[in-house]
Amino acid sequence: MDKTERRILNILKRRGGQRLSLQEIQRRFTTGRERKAVLKQLARLVSRGKVTKDADGKFSITSAKKRLVGRFEPTNERFGFVIPVSPETNDIYVPAQRWGGAIDGDIVEVAFTKRRGGRTTGQIVRIVKRTRHELAGKVLKRREGMFLVPLSAKVFHEVVVVNNEAGPVEDGLVVNAVIDKIDDRLNRINVSIVEVWGKPDDPEVLCRIVIARFNIPTVFSDEALDEARRVPRTITESDLRGRTDLRSLVTFTIDGEQAKDFDDAVSIERRDGGFRLWVHIADVSH
Incomplete structure (x- = not known):
């Protein structure tokens, strides 16, 4: 094993499972050459499964805990659950500080331990599939900026509008926004408004919120279109x-x-x- 790799593993082990960013690890090396080598060696350690790179880009020693894949469902701002793909496995409790950048509906990998006589507790270590790339919500204008009150998902981060591509928008209107960045450390999501939907009590807007909430497809799949094209246009x-x-x-x-x-x-x-x-x-x- 390379000397730099050994030092990286020792640094992470001494942190007792705490996750470190690339910069935090590099600061423990003295020369520029060593710091430059850290990124390359970290990539090797991750590929060999000795180090885990989380969704927010931080690194930790790979845990010996069991792992599985499931759908993440936050309950409130304090905790949520991972619903395993396999129905034989119980839901896994995940406290907010261990969400690893996941939001409502994401397919995630969770490392977990089962406490004796207690519930199964885990930590999200990887986003397998980001299922939500947009958020619909009500615009909230404050002196310090523009915010979004999510309506299409259970989101407990502060949602900040950093860009508005839809033109002037009134306070209280429902808009659709693209997610730019999720920052668990600041408990914040940055979004860009791309479309103004209208007033929250408009029936058409309510329908669009439901569609967004449950990720209901609004276009037919290629398979469905191919099947429709094969339907005869004449009655036999x-x-x-x-x-x-x-x-x-x-x-x-x-x-x-x-x-x-x-x-x-x-x-x-x-x-x-x-x-x-x-x-x-x-x-x-x-």
């Missing part, structure tokens, strides 16, 4: 088998102006001094 004899062909009737829907799912329609015809009303229901299984 086999399609009509066991059905009555009523295409000669004038048929209309009664859905709202913005409806996307036309699943029923009506027709009416004059018969024997009266009228017959037809109600057509979509065969969604066809």
Whole structure:
């Protein structure tokens, strides 16, 4: 093992599991040449699994604790839980100081220990997948700057607007913002406003907040589009088998102006001094 590697491991071991930044480690070396070598040797130690690099770029000795992958769900500003992918494993309690830069919904790797007779406690050591890159929220203007009150996620950081690409925005309006930086040390998230949605009591805005909160896709996947393209545009004899062909009737829907799912329609015809009303229901299984 390289002499620099041994020194790095000793430095991290003496810190008793405390995480150190690259600069904090480099300061313990005297010459510029040694400090320059630290970054290269740290990368080697991380690749061999001897040192862990956390989501915020800090380093620590790789723990002998068990690890697993799950979805992070903060409960309040003090703690949250990692919900394991495997349903056989209990949720893992994670105090706020061990969130490792994770926010609501992120897929994370957590190192954990199970206390005898107590709950399983862990520390997030890696963001496997960042599931949320934007935040919708209500603008809050203060003397010291512009802030965002998140509406689309359980976020307990202070959300600071550092850039506004959407033009003038009034206090109290709902906007959508891109996440620029998450700083656990300052308990702060920096965002840039990219779109103004409108007033918080507007039904359309409420709908967009729900879509953002649950990361509901707003565009069809390539697979879905390919399947739609393969659907025949003509009705065949086999399609009509066991059905009555009523295409000669004038048929209309009664859905709202913005409806996307036309699943029923009506027709009416004059018969024997009266009228017959037809109600057509979509065969969604066809």
